[in-house]
Amino acid sequence: MTARQRRLKAHDRQLLRDQPMAEEQLTDYPVGWYFARFSEDLAPGQVVPVEFMSHQFALFRGQNGTVGMVDSQCCHMGADLGRCGTVAGDRLVCGYHAWEFNAAGRCTAIPKVQPARIPPRARQRAVPVLERAGNIWFWYGPEPTRELLDISCFDSPRYTNIKGQIHIGRSNPLPMFEHVADSYHFPHNHRAAGSLEYLVTANDGHRFEFQLQPTPGSKGVNVQRFFKPHAFIEMAGPCIAVYRAQKDGTINRTSPLLTVLIGVTPVRENVTVLAWRIAVRRIGPNIPFGPLNWLLARALWFVIAWNVHVDLEVLKWMRPPAKTLWVKPDGSSVREYRNFYHRNIIAGWRPGVQPVVDESEPQLEPQSGGSRD
Ligand code: FES
Numbered sequence: 001m002t003a004r005q006r007r008l009k010a011h012d013r014q015l016l017r018d019q020p021m022a023e024e025q026l027t028d029y030p031v032g033w034y035f036a037r038f039s040e041d042l043a044p045g046q047v048v049p050v051e052f053m054s055h056q057f058a059l060f061r062g063q064n065g066t067v068g069m070v071d072s073q074c075c076h077m078g079a080d081l082g083r084c085g086t087v088a089g090d091r092l093v094c095g096y097h098a099w100e101f102n103a104a105g106r107c108t109a110i111p112k113v114q115p116a117r118i119p120p121r122a123r124q125r126a127v128p129v130l131e132r133a134g135n136i137w138f139w140y141g142p143e144p145t146r147e148l149l150d151i152s153c154f155d156s157p158r159y160t161n162i163k164g165q166i167h168i169g170r171s172n173p174l175p176m177f178e179h180v181a182d183s184y185h186f187p188h189n190h191r192a193a194g195s196l197e198y199l200v201t202a203n204d205g206h207r208f209e210f211q212l213q214p215t216p217g218s219k220g221v222n223v224q225r226f227f228k229p230h231a232f233i234e235m236a237g238p239c240i241a242v243y244r245a246q247k248d249g250t251i252n253r254t255s256p257l258l259t260v261l262i263g264v265t266p267v268r269e270n271v272t273v274l275a276w277r278i279a280v281r282r283i284g285p286n287i288p289f290g291p292l293n294w295l296l297a298r299a300l301w302f303v304i305a306w307n308v309h310v311d312l313e314v315l316k317w318m319r320p321p322a323k324t325l326w327v328k329p330d331g332s333s334v335r336e337y338r339n340f341y342h343r344n345i346i347a348g349w350r351p352g353v354q355p356v357v358d359e360s361e362p363q364l365e366p367q368s369g370g371s372r373d
């Protein structure tokens with residue numbers, strides 16, 4: 001790993017600056033998969049300190065490519081694994097006494113202690129992670145109960161997959177993300193020539209999906225600047241949206257020209273990250289269409305970057321009023337999204353359930369003066 005790869009990203013530094021290390025999670029968040037990091041931003045052998053839902057984690061990638069996300073507070077004496085840890089093989093090594101942990105959080109080696117004598121409590125809470133579409137995702141909730149949506153186009157050779165940007169908002173996920181369903185904001189915020197209507201195609205349990213299309217009689221061709229109006233949006237849980245541009249009102253789930261993957265993740269109270277990336281269908285095979293494929297993907301990248309920018313200038317400062325003042329043009333879309341968000345919350349649930357301790361195993365704790373090996 002090069003020194004450049006080892007360096008933290010600008011958004012890491014901004015998030016870690018003045019980070020309160022023991023802040024309590026105040027808000028209930030929906031269970032589901034959340035964006036953790038762009039895959040490109042975690043090199044083999046790299047470990048970074050990250051914070052989500054007011055909890056500190058060490059996110060690391062083994063030399064074999066395995067990704068792990070474990071509590072950053074070392075179970076031995078509390079060193080911060082995200083800040084002092086290193087990677088050896090596929091394990092995270094604490095920078096203080098060199099205890100080693102695998103991606104499941106299990107302690108696999110303690111210097112001068114035989115493997116059979118490793119105490120059962122020697123483990124870090126590990127958060128389920130998966131890597132798909134060029135992003136690292138983590139699961140928030142009692143146990144992973146559902147798959148991510150089908151976003152296989154991002155991993156297909158028929159598509160150009162480009163990472164977007166990470167934005168930091170001074171708000172919470174609900175006010176920042178309900179905007180994906182807010183059809184009322186398009187004419188003004190995206191400088192659209194016409195208005196949009198919103199048609200729900202599924203809204204039950206963990207599923208929420210809808211179409212955007214021009215309001216009948218709308219004169220505008222583009223209802224987003226530079227952008228055709230039709231889109232199909234699927235929500236993979238309340239904090240991930242898959243936006244598929246559509247030619248017309250017929251839904252094309254599998255091979256639209258442009259797919260945008262957007263995720264919001266709470267860092268702590270009133271600090272939320274929003275990340276996006278795109279997949280653009282290639283005009284033809286890279287030989288001989290490579291330059292054209294690249295140009296098309298880059299052009300669409302700038303279109304999305306512009307639209308996200310105008311949104312974020314508003315969303316990152318959202319402070320919802322105690323009671324929303326609804327008007328008729330709001331329609332039902334935002335309220336439907338809010339219902340979807342709230343029904344995925346397990347009230348009062350918090351991560352950090354301690355692993356079960358097998359009391360029959362030997363413990364180091366009661367002894368004084370060194371290890372028993
Ligand atoms: S504090 Fe981590 S190994 Fe000692």
Ligand SMILES: [Fe+2]
Binds near residue numbers: 179189190311
């Ligand atoms: Fe928007």
